[in-house]
Amino acid sequence: MPDARKKILEVHHLKQYFNVGKRDEVRAVDDVSFDIYEGETFGLVGESGSGKTTAGRAIIHLYEPTSGEIIFNGQDVSKLHTKKQMHAFRRQIQMIFQDPYASLNPRMKVKDIVAEGIDIHGLAKDDADRTKQVEDLLETVGLNKDHSSRYPHEFSGGQRQRIGIARALAVEPKFIIADEPISALDVSIQAQVVNLLKELQVKQNLTYLFIAHDLSMVKYISDRIGVMHYGKILEIGPADEVYNHPLHAYTKSLISAVPVPDPEFERNRIQVPYDESREKDDKKRRMVEIAPGHFIRASEDEVAMYTQRAVDAGLING
């Protein structure tokens, strides 16, 4: 049972609004709750503008959340007031960014980019130790240690993304938010980076929040998947269950759009349209556990329907 494991991150009713009270108020993340267990990979999927990235940034405290609780390792993040507490929090949770071309300062050497966290947190004893740590990190992500004296513009996208990963790893974090780390890379390099992430997870016992819009990639890397739409999470469940037996109509629609490298299948593909008006009928909805570990955002009168779907899919016994 997943519940027996330790929760590393709990997000309760997180809301992140922009321009609050103005006419152009944006509810980027609206009442989102989920838990992430230690050592797992939680995939967050959804279309562009669904609030995935904003959720990730709110968790790492790049934004000040409008309301809601973020509990990391049993500690409420919004209650970290002293500089020292914040500093310690920053060390435990790191981020990998989407665009490898924008995430590295073009005027800094790779060595200084990777060592930034080491310098901030004072993790190196002396200069030689700093150099050694950087070289080890570069080796960990499969780069040559000679690369440390180079500038970012000399690297390819995949190499840059690995430099970004090395920078995140430098402070020995427990939890990494990977914000679409592969969407800017071409397919062959995507596999390289995802496999590196998987390998590192095993070696260093990392927990990932993996944000992406590519469902098949998310299924490959994730243990559990959360599906976001319009700032809300609609379905959370084990990766295989969500992918193979989606219960929510939106998830079904999303999965029906995943391309498959099979012309025969593609020719006969039926895309399931999603009627989003249902979401806006002002009914009170909350996350309901339909099958063990499988949550759906539903109103009271929809629970029976979802339960029936779960029974039909063989997830639970009627």
Added chain:
Amino acid sequence: MADNPKDIAIKPGDFEPLDQQAGPDNERIAAPSLTFGQDVWRRLKSNKTAFTSFIILVLMFLVAFGGQAVYHHDPNAQQPKYANLPPKIKGVDLYGFNGHLKQSGKDVDAYAAAGAGKDVHYVLGTDYLGRDLLARIMYGTRISLEIALIATLIDLTIGVGFGIISGWKGGRVDLFMQRVIEILSSIPQLVVMVLMATAFTKTGMASIIAAIAITGWTTMARLTRAQTLQLKNQDFILAARTLGESAPKIAWKHLLPNLSSVIIIQTMFTIPSAIFFEAFLSYIGIGISSPQASLGTLISDGQKNFQFLPYQMWYPAIVLIVLMLAFNLLGDGMRDAFDPKSKR
């Protein structure tokens, strides 16, 4: 061989795994590592106009600041009996450089008329008080450059600091700071200059520098603010924040190096405009006061005798023109060198 691709049988045994050991070494970069500065320098050198301007500027700086060590003439020493002598270079018998003048249609040896001995030479002639014009031009260029450099430095410090804070803080702070800039830039420079002259009780270097610095930094502040706004949402800044870097350190390590090209280019255009403004102020008489000289006062003095002794205005004017052109062309070249995408 089968022509139809469907007939080609591919068996798993036809494939061999790639040598995995080759991993990191495959990624070696053979090209020499160039820093950003080296790259800029390389591009600047290949731009002939800019590089020539650069050399001219270096020479002018050398002459203006080091010339007096070689050319021992006091720019302020007055010799009324040698007043208004035309240029005379030893051994050169070319009109304009032989000490001769045309007076009422007749060619006159001005040096003989003034009773100067054979060993009296003024390479660029003398002014109406008998002061050596070459020494005064060197001195004037130095004063002009000093004013421009100090004013630009103050400009830079205030402008960049203001711009970064305004852009980084955003919101209300930004709104307020931008209104300050708007108010300041709506005051005409000349009004500020007259105010400064009153405040410093006497016009001179200090009042000119203050006037240029007070009015000039707004452009720099606007540019750095715009650039900071663009940079602050870049992923590498966010990455620094997630690592826990403090705001001043982000400004120093991430913003400034990325702002440097904008700052340097803007500086290259601020210097000539400061020189020009100083010359303008001195020309209309509220700038440098005598016996000090600047390019502006020299041109102003020379203009009084322009009809009869044109060289008194031409030489300082040529120096000013060359200085302005060189700074502007070098600025243009630097803009291209810092931003390779803007050209070609």
